Amino acid sequence: xxxxxxxxxxxxxxxxxxxxxxxxxxxxxxxxxxxxxxxxxxxxxxxxxxxxxxxxxxxxxxxxxxxxxxxxxxxxxxxxxxxxxxxxxxxxxxxxxxxxxxxxxxxxxxxxxxxxxxxxxxxxxxxxxxxxxxxxxxxxxxxxxxxxxxxxxxxxxxxxxxxxxxxxxxxxxxxxxxxxxxxxxxxxxxxxxxxxxxxxxxxxxxxxxxxxxxxxxxxxxxxxxxxxxxxxxxxxxxxxxxxxxxxxxxxxxxxxxxxxxxxxxxxxxxxxxxxxxxxxxxxxxxxxxxxxxxxxxxxxxxxxxxxxxxxxxxxxxxxxxxxxxxxxxx
Numbered sequence: 001x002x003x004x005x006x007x008x009x010x011x012x013x014x015x016x017x018x019x020x021x022x023x024x025x026x027x028x029x030x031x032x033x034x035x036x037x038x039x040x041x042x043x044x045x046x047x048x049x050x051x052x053x054x055x056x057x058x059x060x061x062x063x064x065x066x067x068x069x070x071x072x073x074x075x076x077x078x079x080x081x082x083x084x085x086x087x088x089x090x091x092x093x094x095x096x097x098x099x100x101x102x103x104x105x106x107x108x109x110x111x112x113x114x115x116x117x118x119x120x121x122x123x124x125x126x127x128x129x130x131x132x133x134x135x136x137x138x139x140x141x142x143x144x145x146x147x148x149x150x151x152x153x154x155x156x157x158x159x160x161x162x163x164x165x166x167x168x169x170x171x172x173x174x175x176x177x178x179x180x181x182x183x184x185x186x187x188x189x190x191x192x193x194x195x196x197x198x199x200x201x202x203x204x205x206x207x208x209x210x211x212x213x214x215x216x217x218x219x220x221x222x223x224x225x226x227x228x229x230x231x232x233x234x235x236x237x238x239x240x241x242x243x244x245x246x247x248x249x250x251x252x253x254x255x256x257x258x259x260x261x262x263x264x265x266x267x268x269x270x271x272x273x274x275x276x277x278x279x280x281x282x283x284x285x286x287x288x289x290x291x292x293x294x295x296x297x298x299x300x301x302x303x304x305x306x307x308x309x310x311x312x313x314x315x316x317x318x319x320x321x322x323x324x325x326x327x328x329x330x
């Protein structure tokens with residue numbers, strides 16, 4: 001679940017922007033949530049142009065990454081599941097490759113191929129109370145009737161995903177889903193990817209600095225001075241201030257009846273109260289790893305550390321809050 005947890009405290013320049021710089025802020029609905037962007041540029045016109053470039057890029061990506069409409073590229077790709085390799089855009093290839101990198105690094109905790117299960121959860125009015133036995137579309141996976149758990153996998157607890165045929169195969173300009181009925185859902189990485197592309201669009205349009213707030217869960221700050229945000233704790237109280245300088249921040253939360261992040265071991269929502277925040281240079285990677293940490297809990301921190309991604313991570317659960325830094329704070 002993406003949650004409203006980040007309070008923007010502002011740009012940390014002495015009193016905002018210098019006299020020769022101008023700041024413009026605007027907000028619009030995008031990808032089902034509120035997208036607020038601030039651009040800093042030498043002129044108001046250039047700052048406004050940077051905003052328009054960012055909003056236009058996010059609107060374009062909505063037509064690529066969303067699975068809420070049949071007309072998007074992702075929906076068309078899902079409709080071709082099981083029919084072999086199909087041509088895909090550079091954007092879809094890039095986000096697929098980033099997702100597969102986190103899939104491997106997290107031992108399958110982050111899995112974009114759970115799209116069919118996620119869609120079933122959306123459509124069920126009693127999705128967190130009643131679990132109906134549903135046959136999986138992937139060879140080697142089936143759910144034991146009445147439990148919702150996946151069986152037929154090697155090992156105990158977390159499955160050995162590397163021992164199984166990939167459900168998603170990606171090549172240069174092409175990709176394939178293994179079986180008909182499977183689907184990709186990019187809810188755990190799509191907004192982070194859009195933040196990355198919006199930041200690039202702003203720089204190309206002449207922005208000196210900027211801040212992108214995508215639903216208070218996927219954000220980015222860039223420029224010569226750091227931006228400061230403040231996360232909240234699981235109990236709703238304010239957390240520590242976090243600085244962003246040419247970095248992105250993503251937060252995910254699960255637990256209780258409102259949880260919507262699926263555990264790939266069970267295809268059910270994560271039942272534990274967990275709040276994970278990841279700061280990294282890439283919004284897509286921060287987005288995906290915050291999701292993986294919610295699924296894995298504290299043992300996921302070792303996997304994130306072993307991934308080689310420079311990061312800072314905050315994970316809160318019933319035992320308290322823990323922070324991990326792989327490198328000096330960006």
